[in-house]
Amino acid sequence: MLLNIEHVKKSFAETEVLRDISLHVEEGEFVALLGPSGSGKSTIFNLIGGIMEPDDGAITLNHKVIHGKRGLIGYMPQQPSLFPWRTVLENIVLVQELTGKPNRQEAKEWLEKVGLQEFENAYPIELSGGMKQRVAFIRAMLSKQNLLCLDEPFSALDEFTRISMQKWLLSVWETNRKSILFVTHSIEEALFLADRIYILTKRPTMVKEEVIVPFARPRDESLLNTEPFFHLKQKIFKQLKDELDEGL
Ligand SMILES: Nc1ncnc2c1ncn2[C@@H]1O[C@H](COP(=O)(O)OP(=O)(O)OP(=O)(O)O)[C@@H](O)[C@H]1O
Ligand SMILES: [Mg+2]
Incomplete structure (x- = not known):
């Protein structure tokens, strides 16, 4: 178990x-x-x-x-809780930065899979609620837990x-x-x-x-x-x- x-x-x-x-x-x-x-x-x-x-x-x-x-x-909270001063891509690799080596290539591939490839350098304020959810979701998926x-x-x-x-x-x-x-x-x-x-x-x-x-x-x-x-x-x-x- x-x-x-x-x-x-x-x-x-x-x-x-x-x-x-x-x-x-x-x-x-x-x-x-x-x-x-x-x-x-x-x-x-x-x-x-x-x-x-x-x-x-x-x-x-x-x-x-x-x-x-x-x-x-790997935790995706109900409120996506992205850091406003980090871009989408930098938000995604944050957990990896804390635990090891960030893999930006992998993060980019996931952004593409959820249709957000054009937003990798955008800031959270520029995203809709649903887009923020998808970013937070990828971050949880990539946590390696x-x-x-x-x-x-x-x-x-x-x-x-x-x-x-x-x-x-x-x-x-x-x-x-x-x-x-x-x-x-x-x-x-x-x-x-x-x-x-x-x-x-x-x-x-x-x-x-x-x-x-x-x-x-x-x-x-x-x-x-x-x-x-x-x-x-x-x-x-x-x-x-x-x-x-x-x-x-
Ligand atoms: N940190 C906290 N301090 C005080 N009360 C809290 C705290 N966190 C949750 N609660 C209370 O605990 C109860 C359960 O909240 P919780 O957010 O876990 O419910 P939920 O099942 O996730 O609801 P929802 O489906 O609306 O998201 C609520 O009455 C809430 O006010
Ligand atoms: Mg809840």
């Missing part, structure tokens, strides 16, 4: 956010997190990324406790760019098989991409359900129009809706 989160709790002052979270990601696995807004998905990522520490419970990577340790995972944590990486993209980025992510993942933990609000996206999905309750948050996604790989868009896909999508939709309806 690559990442293991066991009985993690986290509160902010009076607000109990994570009540009891246990989840894991196997080597080479693609796992999605689905849950209501404010349920603590980004908080889980901040804990894994070492930006915060859990109040209780344990987070291990390769069986080692990683509380408060940064730089062990075995686990990538992607927090709603495609949320700012239009429908067509999103589908092409999803397909592209799948093809990259199918060749290099890094482990991915992926937050999304889109049930369809989770079902299209993931091997397993954790559905979270609302705050104070626990894991409500673990769904094993049964669809064969490689997957393509035709899957989205099949009866089993639609059926599972409806089932998860109902679980999330029940969660939100409760107590209203």
Whole structure:
């Protein structure tokens, strides 16, 4: 098991956010997190990324406790957080500068793959929200860590760019098989991409359900129009809706 989160709790002052979270990601696995807004998905990522520490419970990577340790995972935060004084290319190679030798050629190839080759010398202020997301995404991909944590990486993209980025992510993942933990609000996206999905309750948050996604790989868009896909999508939709309806 690559990442293991066991009985993690986290509160902010009076607000109990994570009540009891246990989840894991196997080597080479693609796992999605689905849950209501404010349920603590980004908080889980901040804990894994070492930006915060859990109040209780344990987070291990390769069986080692990683509380408060940064730089062990490839992390794409929900806000792309690019440095405004660095160009696109220099933002991408930043993590590599910190950990070793920056590979600008590789960064350029990735920019081309996501259609941003003309922007390598642009500054973040010149980019749209979706472009910034793509840059932050490449930076996470190039971090050379075995686990990538992607927090709603495609949320700012239009429908067509999103589908092409999803397909592209799948093809990259199918060749290099890094482990991915992926937050999304889109049930369809989770079902299209993931091997397993954790559905979270609302705050104070626990894991409500673990769904094993049964669809064969490689997957393509035709899957989205099949009866089993639609059926599972409806089932998860109902679980999330029940969660939100409760107590209203
Ligand atoms: N550093 C912090 N200090 C205080 N409260 C925080 C902090 N970080 C998160 N919270 C609170 O924790 C709760 C969960 O926030 P979080 O951003 O993890 O939710 P989320 O599931 O990622 O939501 P969304 O789907 O909207 O991105 C919210 O109530 C938020 O206000
Ligand atoms: Mg979030």
